[in-house]
C-alpha cells in the first residue's frame with residue numbers, strides 16, 4: 001500500500017463522483033457468465049446444425065482476450081472470429097433469436113440481466129467504507145455509469161442507496177450526453193450535487209474515465225488500478241491507487257477553527273503537493289524574514305545563507321518565483337540576492353519584475369507625504385528609547401521593539417498610536433515584535449499576490465500558487481490561495497488560527513521543501529524531454 005495516501009479534504013472538496021463498474025461494483029463475473037451462457041448455447045445449436053465441433057467459451061482464456069471491456073457487438077464479432085465463424089452484422093434492434101452479431105449481442109444482454117438477478121453483483125467494501133467516511137465528513141457523492149443496466153446492477157449489489165445523485169446510461173441518453181472520454185456525465189453529476197468541478201473529485205478505473213475527469217477540470221482525479229494499467233491511468237489521473245482503502249478523508253477544518261498546531265508537515269505530505277502539480281505548474285511566492293532567514297534581533301542582520309539563496313535561484317529555473325516581503329523592496333532584493341525573480345516589497349505596494357523594472361501599481365504613491373511625516377514624528381518620539389528602531393520602507397514604516405525591555409513595550413506602542421492619530425491616511429498593523437504604519441487602503445500581501453497572478457497571466461487552472469510565510473501579514477496571502485493553491489506556514493511556538501494547509505518547522509525545512517520541489521520539476525522536465 002502506498003504510504004503517501006491521497007487525501008480528500010472537506011475544506012478542499014464538496015463532492016466525489018464515482019464510476020460504477022470496477023470502482024463501486026464488481027460485475028465481471030456476471031458478464032463472464034452471461035457471455036459463456038450465450039456463446040455455448042449458440043455454438044451447440046450451430047454444431048447440431050452444421051456438424052462442426054467448436055471449443056466452448058472459456059471464462060479463463062476467452063473473457064479477457066476477446067470480450068472484456070469491449071462494446072458488446074465487438075466482443076461477439078471477435079470471439080466468433082476466434083472460432084472461425086463470421087456472421088452478418090444485423091441491427092441493434094435485432095431480437096435475441098436472430099443469428100446476427102447484434103442479435104447474439106442482445107441475447108448476451110438478456111442473459112446478463114438474468115444472471116444478475118440469479119447471482120447478484122458484488123460491491124467493493126473498501127469503496128463503501130470510503131463513501132461512508134465522505135458522508136461523515138459532509139462531502140456529497142454521486143455515481144455515474146455508461147450502462148443502461150446500472151440501476152439493476154446497483155440494486156443487485158445493494159449499492160443503490162449509497163449516493164446523493166446518479167447519472168447512468170439511461171439518464172445520459174435522455175439528456176443527450178456524449179460518453180467518456182467526454183466529461184459531460186461527470187459534469188452533469190457535479191451539477192446535480194450543486195458542486196463546482198474544481199471542488200469535486202472523480203474516481204475512475206478506466207482510461208477513458210480518468211481522461212474525462214481531467215477534461216472536465218475536476219479538482220482531483222483518482223485512478224483505481226484494478227487491471228495492471230497504472231501507467232496508462234497516470235497519464236490523466238492526479239493519483240493512482242490499487243484500492244480505495246488507500247484514500248484518506250479529512251473533515252472540514254474551517255479556517256477560523258484551524259490553528260497552526262493542526263497543520264500536517266509539508267515534507268511528510270510532499271506527495272500530495274506533487275499530486276496537485278500533476279499536469280500543472282507551480283508559481284512560488286516566498287516571504288523573507290522568518291521564512292528564508294531565521295528571525296534575528298536586528299533587521300539588517302537577517303542575511304540569507306548561500307545554500308538557501310542558491311536553492312531559490314535554482315527553483316526559479318523551473319517556475320515563476322516571487323519574494324513577497326514587508327521590507328522595502330530594494331532592501332529585500334539586496335539581502336536575498338536571488339536574480340531574475342519578482343520582488344514585492346512594502347507588503348506588496350512596490351513590485352518589480354525579474355529585470356528590476358517597477359510594475360505598474362501606483363496605489364502607494366499618494367501616501368508618501370503621510371509616511372514621511374509619520375517617519376519624522378516616530379524618530380522624534382523613539383530615537384531616545386534604548387533598543388527601539390524605526391525602519392522606513394518606501395510604503396510602510398516598521399517600529400521594532402524586539403530589543404526594548406518588556407517594561408517599555410507599552411511606551412513604544414503609545415508613541416506609534418500617537419503618530420497614527422495624527423494621520424487619517426495610515427493604519428497600524430502588527431508583526432513579530434513590530435508595529436507598522438501602512439497606507440490605509442485595502443492592499444496587502446494577498447491582494448498583491450492576486451495582482452501578480454493576474455498580471456503574469458498565472459491565474460489559470462493549470463497553475464498552482466504555492467505561498468510560504470511565517471507571520472500574521474502572510475495570512476492575507478495564505479487566505480487568498482486557500483482554495484486554489486498550497487499555503488505553507490513556517491510554524492512558531494505559539495499556536496494561532498491560520499489559513500495555511502501545511503506547516504514547516506523552520507527555515508532549514510523551508511530549504512529542504514524548496515529543493516525537493518526543484519528536484520521534482522527538474523525530473524519532470526527531463527522525463528518530458530525523453
Ligand SMILES: O=P(O)(O)OC[C@H]1O[C@H](O[C@H]2O[C@H](CO)[C@@H](O)[C@H](O)[C@H]2O)[C@H](O)[C@@H](O)[C@@H]1O
Pocket residue numbers: 287288289290291294295296297298299300302324325326327328391393398400402431432433434471473
Ligand atoms: O514579510 P517579511 O519579509 O517577513 O517581513 C516582515 C518584517 O520583517 C522584518 O522584521 C522581522 O524580522 C527581523 C529580522 O529577523 C526581526 O528583528 C523583527 O522582529 C521581525 O519583525 C523587517 O525588518 C520588517 O520591515 C518586515 O516588515
